[in-house]
Amino acid sequence: MSDTLSRVKSIIVDRLGVDEAKVVPTATFKDDLGADSLDVVELIMELEDEFDMEISDEDAERIKTVGDVVTYIDAHQ
Amino acid sequence: MTEQVSIVTGASRGIGRSIALELGRDGNCVVVNYVGREEEARATARLIEEQGGRAIVEQGDVSLASDAERLVESALAAFGHLDVVVNNAGITRDTLVLRMKDEDWDAVMNTNLKGAFHLIRAAARPMMKQRSGRIINIASVVAIMGNAGQANYVSAKAGLIGLTKSVAREFASRNITVNAIAPGFIETDMTAGLNAEWTGKMVEQIPLGRPGSPEDVAHAVSFLASPKAAYITGQVLHIDGGMVM
Numbered sequence: 001m002s003d004t005l006s007r008v009k010s011i012i013v014d015r016l017g018v019d020e021a022k023v024v025p026t027a028t029f030k031d032d033l034g035a036d037s038l039d040v041v042e043l044i045m046e047l048e049d050e051f052d053m054e055i056s057d058e059d060a061e062r063i064k065t066v067g068d069v070v071t072y073i074d075a076h077q
Numbered sequence: 078m079t080e081q082v083s084i085v086t087g088a089s090r091g092i093g094r095s096i097a098l099e100l101g102r103d104g105n106c107v108v109v110n111y112v113g114r115e116e117e118a119r120a121t122a123r124l125i126e127e128q129g130g131r132a133i134v135e136q137g138d139v140s141l142a143s144d145a146e147r148l149v150e151s152a153l154a155a156f157g158h159l160d161v162v163v164n165n166a167g168i169t170r171d172t173l174v175l176r177m178k179d180e181d182w183d184a185v186m187n188t189n190l191k192g193a194f195h196l197i198r199a200a201a202r203p204m205m206k207q208r209s210g211r212i213i214n215i216a217s218v219v220a221i222m223g224n225a226g227q228a229n230y231v232s233a234k235a236g237l238i239g240l241t242k243s244v245a246r247e248f249a250s251r252n253i254t255v256n257a258i259a260p261g262f263i264e265t266d267m268t269a270g271l272n273a274e275w276t277g278k279m280v281e282q283i284p285l286g287r288p289g290s291p292e293d294v295a296h297a298v299s300f301l302a303s304p305k306a307a308y309i310t311g312q313v314l315h316i317d318g319g320m321v322m
Contacts, residue, residue, distance in 0.1 A: 036250060042205065 004051075004077075005070050011050060012066065015043050025067030033066075051077065080131075082156040083302065084108040084148055086139055086196065087166030089117035091265035092215065095291035096163055097121050099299040101130030106156045109134045110148055110166070131156070139166055139192030142199075149199040158207060161302045162200045164193035164237070165215045167230075169267065174228045182229045189233035190240070197244055201253070210253035211302045214241050215294070216313065218261045218321045234259075238313055245311030254310035256301050261317025263289045284319030 009023045018033050029035040035043065044060045047053075051073050055063075063069055083100040087093040089111040098121070101107040107125055109132050111118035122132035133155050137144035152159045167189045170181035193214055204210030219227060220234035238257050245255035262268065262279045268288075280288055297316050300306055315321055 038205065038247070038250060042202075045202075 002070065002074070004073050005066075007050060008047065008066065008069050008073070011046055012043065015039065015046060023066055025065065025070065027066050028064050029066075030064075047073070053077070079158075080105050080156075081160045081302065082106045082108075082152055082158055083161035083163060084110060084152050084159065084196070084200070085163045085165055086110045086137075086148075086192065087112070088121050089114040090121075091267060092260065092263060092291045092294050093163075093165040094121045094124075095295035096165060096215075096298045097132070098124055098128070099292070099295035100161060100163070100302060101125035101132055102128060102299075104129055104131070106131040108132075108148060108152045108155070110137050110139070112136065112138050112166070138188075139164075139196050140187035142195045145192065145195035146199045148196065149203065153203060159200055159203050160207075160209065161211045161213065162196055163213045163215065163298060163302075164196055166192055167215065167233075167267075169227065169230050171226045171230065173226055177229060185229040186233050186236075189230065190236045193237055193240060197240070197255075201248060204253050205248070205251045208252050210248070210251075211306075212241075212244065212248075212253065212255040213298050213301050214238075214255070214257045215298075216241070216257040216259045218259045218315060218317045220259060221313075221321050241313070242311045249310060254301075254306070256306075256309060256311065257313045258294060258297050258301070259313050259315045259317065259321070260294045261289060261315065261320040263291060263294060263316075265291060282320055283317070287318065289316060289318055 012023050013020050016033050016035055029040055044055050085093055085097040088097040088109040097107050097109050109118050109122045118134045122134045125132040135148055135151050137148050139145045170185050214237050216237045217234040219231045220238050224231050241255050241257040294316050297314055
């Protein structure tokens with residue numbers, strides 16, 4: 001498992017209170033992990049802090065799955 | 078029950094001071110914010126402590142996002158949590174539109190409307206984490222009625238009501254309620270400077286036949302901040318002696 005994925009995972013588990021086993025790359029935040037729109041915004045802000053980067057609203061809207069986050073972070077680090 | 082922690086902007090005098098005193102009763106904690114009147118803000122804090130509450134005094138201009146953020150950080154550092162935000166800070170630059178300068182418009186918008194936005198944005202994160210919070214915005218009856226000579230102030234206050242309703246919807250799922258209070262004609266330093274003939278006419282239009290006091294407004298704030306108001310959000314409560322119905 002990539003370092004990015006494990007860091008992202010632990011943030012998601014902490015923030016959404018979901019079982020770690022459910023946080024797989026194909027899992028969608030809204031349908032699979034039960035996040036509402038505020039959860040997603042909070043998650044994005046926390047990821048910005050954790051990875052010291054800015055994720056624009058436009059880019060954030062395209063992020064639907066755990067894998068999307070990891071790909072985005074790896075591409076923009 | 079743990080004590081309630083509140084931030085009150087513009088709490089050195091007038092309605093803000095009364096609100097700070099009311100929220101600081103019964104061992105509760107208040108961040109007393111001021112911009113320029115440090116002595117008066119310290120007096121507000123002393124009055125809170127005399128009645129058994131806790132208070133810290135924080136200078137800060139909420140029209141600056143960084144100052145608004147610092148207020149929230151100070152509240153969390155001093156008291157550990159943040160339960161209530163009262164956006165009370167307000168200024169006037171009254172004149173007819175024909176004579177109104179851009180600076181008059183911007184100054185009033187920046188403090189009265191943008192300032193509330195800044196503080197709400199800063200306070201939202203800890204309140205969301207807590208899954209509870211109360212935001213109370215002090216608007217004005219003129220936001221509903223309009224008022225000649227106050228296009229900037231009225232626009233900012235009307236904007237504050239729109240902000241209240243939008244934020245109420247955004248944060249409802251996190252158990253954060255957001256309401257506005259619309260005071261009518263209240264006797265403060267701000268209204269003491271008004272033309273006597275004009276104020277006489279204003280009072281004639283008040284069904285209860287008298288101006289309100291800052292305490293009348295503070296009581297309503299205290300209610301909205303209390304557990305009794307848990308099911309009220311997105312509302313505008315008029316404290317105006319019936320001036321606007």
